[in-house]
Amino acid sequence: MTTAFYSHPDCRGHDMGEGHPECALRLDAIDDLLLATGLDIALERREAPVVTMEDLGLAHESRYVVELRDVLQRIAADGRPRYLDADTVAAPGTWAAAVRAAGAAVAATDAVIDGAVRNAFCSVRPPGHHATRAQAMGFCFFNNVAVAARHALDVRGLERVAIVDFDVHHGNGTEDIIAGDERVLMVSIFQHPLYPYSGAVPMGTNMVNVPVPPYTRGPQVRALIEENWMERLDAFRPEMIFVSAGFDAHREDELGQLGLVEADYAWITERIKGVAVKHSRGRIVSCLEGGYNLGALARSVAAHLRVLSAA
Ligand SMILES: [Zn+2]
Numbered sequence: 108m109t110t111a112f113y114s115h116p117d118c119r120g121h122d123m124g125e126g127h128p129e130c131a132l133r134l135d136a137i138d139d140l141l142l143a144t145g146l147d148i149a150l151e152r153r154e155a156p157v158v159t160m161e162d163l164g165l166a167h168e169s170r171y172v173v174e175l176r177d178v179l180q181r182i183a184a185d186g187r188p189r190y191l192d193a194d195t196v197a198a199p200g201t202w203a204a205a206v207r208a209a210g211a212a213v214a215a216t217d218a219v220i221d222g223a224v225r226n227a228f229c230s231v232r233p234p235g236h237h238a239t240r241a242q243a244m245g246f247c248f249f250n251n252v253a254v255a256a257r258h259a260l261d262v263r264g265l266e267r268v269a270i271v272d273f274d275v276h277h278g279n280g281t282e283d284i285i286a287g288d289e290r291v292l293m294v295s296i297f298q299h300p301l302y303p304y305s306g307a308v309p310m311g312t313n314m315v316n317v318p319v320p321p322y323t324r325g326p327q328v329r330a331l332i333e334e335n336w337m338e339r340l341d342a343f344r345p346e347m348i349f350v351s352a353g354f355d356a357h358r359e360d361e362l363g364q365l366g367l368v369e370a371d372y373a374w375i376t377e378r379i380k381g382v383a384v385k386h387s388r389g390r391i392v393s394c395l396e397g398g399y400n401l402g403a404l405a406r407s408v409a410a411h412l413r414v415l416s417a418a
Contacts, residue, residue: 108225108389110416111218112141113211115155118231120200124188127196128362128399129232129246137230137395140405141412149416151224155211155231158254162213165257166250166284171241175248179205191243205233205248208394212255212349215392219347220263226383226391226415228352230408234396236278236351237303245276245303251394252349253284259347260290269294269345269387271336271379273372274353274396275363277306277316281351286311292343294336296328298356298363315339324366328356329374340382347390348383354398354407362399369403369410376414391415 119131141147163172179202182189188198208231215227235252237245252270259265270285272278272295282305285291292313299307299318309316317335319328354372356365383391393415398404 109151110149110412111153111215111224111227112150112230113153113155113215113227114230115207115211117200117203117207118155121204121233122198122200123196123246124198129234131232132401133398133404134230134232136401136405137408140409144409146409146412146416150412153214153218155207155229156214157206158209158213158249162254162258162262163209163249165261166240166253168241175243176202195243195246195248197248201233201248207231208233208235209249209251209254212251212392212394213258216255216259216263219390219392220259220265225389227393228412228415229392229394231395234353235394236272236274236281236353236396237276238280239283244280247280250280250284252351253281255392255394256285256291256349265346266290267292267343267345268347268349269340269343269382270349270351271295272297272351272353272396273356273375274351275356275360275365276302276353276397277318278351279303279305282306282310282314286314289313292339292345294340296332298323298365301363319365321364322366325368325371328365328367328371332375332378337378341385344386345382347387347392348379350379350391350393351396352393352411353396354404357398357400357403357407359400359403360398362397369406372407373410373414376411380414
C-alpha cells in the first residue's frame with residue numbers, strides 16, 4: 108500500500124505578485140527535495156482533477172462558489188489581477204489552480220476510501236484553511252480540507268472524520284465551516300495572537316483549539332498536543348483523518364514566531380498516524396497549507412512524507 112502524492116502544474120500558475128511568500132517556488136522546493144532525497148520513489152504521483160461545483164458547495168455557500176467562479180474566470184479572461192482582501196490576490200491563473208487544489212483533496216479522499224492507496228499528500232496551492240463558508244482571505248479561496256472532509260461524510264457516507272491543523276495560523280475558515288458539525292472533530296494548535304487573531308475561544312464543542320504564545324518550541328508543543336488532542340481523538344474514533352499541513356510554525360519561517368523543527372513534524376505525523384492505524388484503517392489525507400521558508404518547508408514536508416509512507 109502506497110502514499111499518493113497529488114499535484115497539478117496549474118497549481119504553479121497562481122501568482123499573487125512579485126515577492127509574495129505564497130508562491131509557486133514552494134511547490135518546486137518540495138519536488139526538488141523529494142527527488143534529491145530519493146523519497147520520490149516511495150510515493151505514487153497522481154495528477155489532481157478539477158473539483159466539481161457540487162463538492163465545493165458541500166463546504167461553501169453556493170452563492171459564494173458561483174460568484175467566486177465568475178470573478179476568477181473574468182480575471183482569467185481579462186488578465187487583470189484583483190485584491191479579494193488585503194493579502195489575497197486573484198490573478199489570471201487563480202481559478203485553474205484553486206479547482207485543482209480542491210480537486211486534489213477530493214480525489215485523494217476517494218482514492219484512500221477506495222483502498223487504492225493507504226494515505227495521500229496534496230502538494231497544492233492556493234492553501235485553504237482561512238477560506239470561510241463565504242469569504243476568500245489569508246491567501247485562501249476554497250477550503251480544500253473542509254471540502255474533502257464533507258465529501259467523505261456527505262458523498263462517501265463516512266460518519267466521523269477528524270481534522271488536524273498544525274499550521275502556525277488559526278484555521279478560522281475550517282472552524283467557520285465545521286463548528287457545530289458533530290460528525291467532525293477538529294484539533295488544532297497555532298500561535299496566538301497572530302493572523303487571523305481568532306481561535307482563542309472555540310466556536311463549537313467539536314473544536315479543540317490550542318493557542319500558544321510566540322516563541323513556543325517543539326517540546327512544549329508536543330506536550331500540549333499530547334495533553335489536549337490525543338484523548339479527544341481516541342474517544343472520537345475517526346473513520347478518516349484530514350490534515351491541514353502548514354509548515355510555517357518552523358523556527359526558520361518568518362510568517363510566525365514558533366520554534367518547530369523537522370523532527371517535530373515527524374513526531375506530530377507519527378501521532379496522527381497512530382490514531383489513524385488504531386481507528387481509521389490508516390486513512391489520512393494531508394493537504395499543504397502554509398510554509399514559506401523554502402528550505403524549511405521542503406525538509407518539513409519530507410519529514411511528514413517519510414512517516415506517512417513508512418511501513
Ligand atoms: Zn499559515
